[in-house]
Amino acid sequence: MSTTSFLIRKDQLPTTRLHTATNEPLADGQVRVRIDSFALTSNNITYAAFGDAMSYWQFFPTGEEGWGSIPVWGFGSVVQSLHPGVAVGERLYGYWPMSSTAVLSPDRLTSARFTDAAAHRAALPAVYNQYFRCNADPLYTPDTEDLQALLRPLFITSWLIDDFMADNDFFGGSTMLLSSASSKTAYGTAFQLHQRKGIEVIGLTSPANVAFCESLGCYDRVVTYDALDTIAADTPAVYVDFAGNGELRNAIHARFANLKYSCSIGGTHVEQLAAQGAGKDLPGPRATLFFAPAQIKKRTAEWGADEFGRRMVAAWHDFLAAVTRAKNPWLRPEHHHGGEAVQTAYAQVLAGKGDPRTGHILSLYKQPGGL
Structure with missing residues (x-):
């Protein structure tokens, strides 16, 4: 098994390359996730622009001096597990590298989510280290994955x-x-x-x-x-x-x-x-x-965590209804599969070009369902 990653030159964001490496064996407590799809927006370009100042490059270190992996939001499926609380086949939403797979160290598991306890992420903002388990996520619906990622x-x-x-x-x-x-x-x-x-x-x-x-x-x-x-x-x-x-x-x-x-x-x-x-x-x-x-802290204290979540979920569903209205949908997901397609989409987003109604959904894993 191998992983293909899309790497960006940290000091020259237009400079990119694809890198494929053989997967290392998992350690006890780890899981390997196939990254099925992820969104690429101007928000991710901001992550790259502030990569050093804001530690965004530290989430998914490449091990190569001068090269980074931009964090992205999307969906993945567990394909290997050495963690008793996470089953093969489970679907997750969260923060990923621009790669075909990722290895996580699940910790603080609940029915709805877990945290990646990888040592290099311990000092990074907790909000980015949470992975939501789709079968118990109130914001998740299978038919809106693209819009959720975007x-x-x-x-x-x-x-x-x-x-x-x-x-x-x-x-x-x-x-x-x-x-x-x-x-x-x-x-x-x-x-x-x-x-x-x-x-x-x-x-x-x-x-x-x-x-x-x-x-x-x-x-x-x-x-x-x-x-x-x-x-x-x-x-x-x-x-x-x-x-x-x-x-x-x-x-x-x-x-x-x-x-x-x-x-x-x-x-x-x-x-x-x-x-x-x-x-x-x-x-x-x-x-x-x-x-x-x-x-978030203020409202959670005032409303309670459950009420905070209820209001946010209700607002999200109202927003989705407006975005997907059949008469005039605001956003059209556009899928790009494979290394060359990802490079092309990245160059377009980096340059600020394209139709604002288009949302880029990318994937680097080898279909069908393989690694």
């Missing part, structure tokens, strides 16, 4: 952003300005915010994506980046920055004298705020990183 980690962030804003009475603002409005996380956030009474949601985007953003039905207005002057300067606004574009952030802060809050969506680590440039000298409020784990 949207699930992003939508949870979107849902938390909306809840954080409502929890803080939108900081006194009545208009939400969302940059990179065609992105999946921005759309999920707009979908949630659109349900709030008295809140105007304005999507900021490039001219090429105006029609797409308008078709989503959750932006009250769509404005191009060069047309900020069409929005009244005294608007009591909140800026949610999905783009990480310093020039745009400066323009927003300079124009809106009544900017109530400036929120940077950079992931789950406070260090990212510094990495993206907080803009200490900007007029108005200081750009502040949205720290998702803090909102």
Whole structure:
């Protein structure tokens, strides 16, 4: 048996290669998972861009100096097990390398999930080390695996952003300005915010994506980046920055004298705020990183874990219903199988090209069902 991996040059992200190696025997307590499919989005490119600063390269070390494996979200099936609590054939959702297989060391098992206890992951954020057992996962449905891989980690962030804003009475603002409005996380956030009474949601985007953003039905207005002057300067606004574009952030802060809050969506680590440039000298409020784990902790304490989960699951199913509506589906999964196809899809996502309605689902394992 062997594993094929897609490797990226850490200091030159366009430089990639495929690497195939013979699988090492499992140790007691380990399982080998065939990675059946995984999503590739701009979110994964962010993982690569912050790979050293945010330790993303450390999740799946390649053992080769200068080369890394980008973490991705997707589904796998257990094909070998030396762990008494995990059976061959079990299906899992979680965080994987861009490879055909992965080895996990399951620990802290419950009926719904377990944690990979590999030593090199011990100091890394726990949220990325959890693997969900599909037969007991309330967010899982077999017919929506592609959409889960593409949207699930992003939508949870979107849902938390909306809840954080409502929890803080939108900081006194009545208009939400969302940059990179065609992105999946921005759309999920707009979908949630659109349900709030008295809140105007304005999507900021490039001219090429105006029609797409308008078709989503959750932006009250769509404005191009060069047309900020069409929005009244005294608007009591909140800026949610999905783009990480310093020039745009400066323009927003300079124009809106009544900017109530400036929120940077950079992931789950406070260090990212510094990495993206907080803009200490900007007029108005200081750009502040949205720290998702803090909102999870607050709401879990207030609502209880069960109620927190119930609300999140309900919101996810509402979102899926909108995304998959037969009349006008928002997202079309596009499958790519094999090394060359994965390289082509990666180059397209890295370059920021392609139809925003297309979601890339990739696979490196040898079909049918083999390793």
